[in-house]
Amino acid sequence: MDREWQRRHDQFHTVGYRDGLMAGKEASVQEGFNVGFTDSVYVGYNWGLVRGITR
Known part of the structure; x- marks a missing residue:
């Protein structure tokens, strides 16, 4: 569960940074x-x- 949360956190952090x-x-x-x-x-x-003036 911790590994999944960390992966999602990293993913959304990267997306937020790019945005x-x-x-x-x-x-x-x-x-x-x-x-x-x-x-x-x-x-x-x-x-x-x-x-225009010079012409």
């Missing part, structure tokens, strides 16, 4: 994307204005 790791990665990736997207839109808009 937490994936959730953390997704949250940080989304945050990084949002910041990068905002910055690139601003730079792209300004670059478009400069190109």
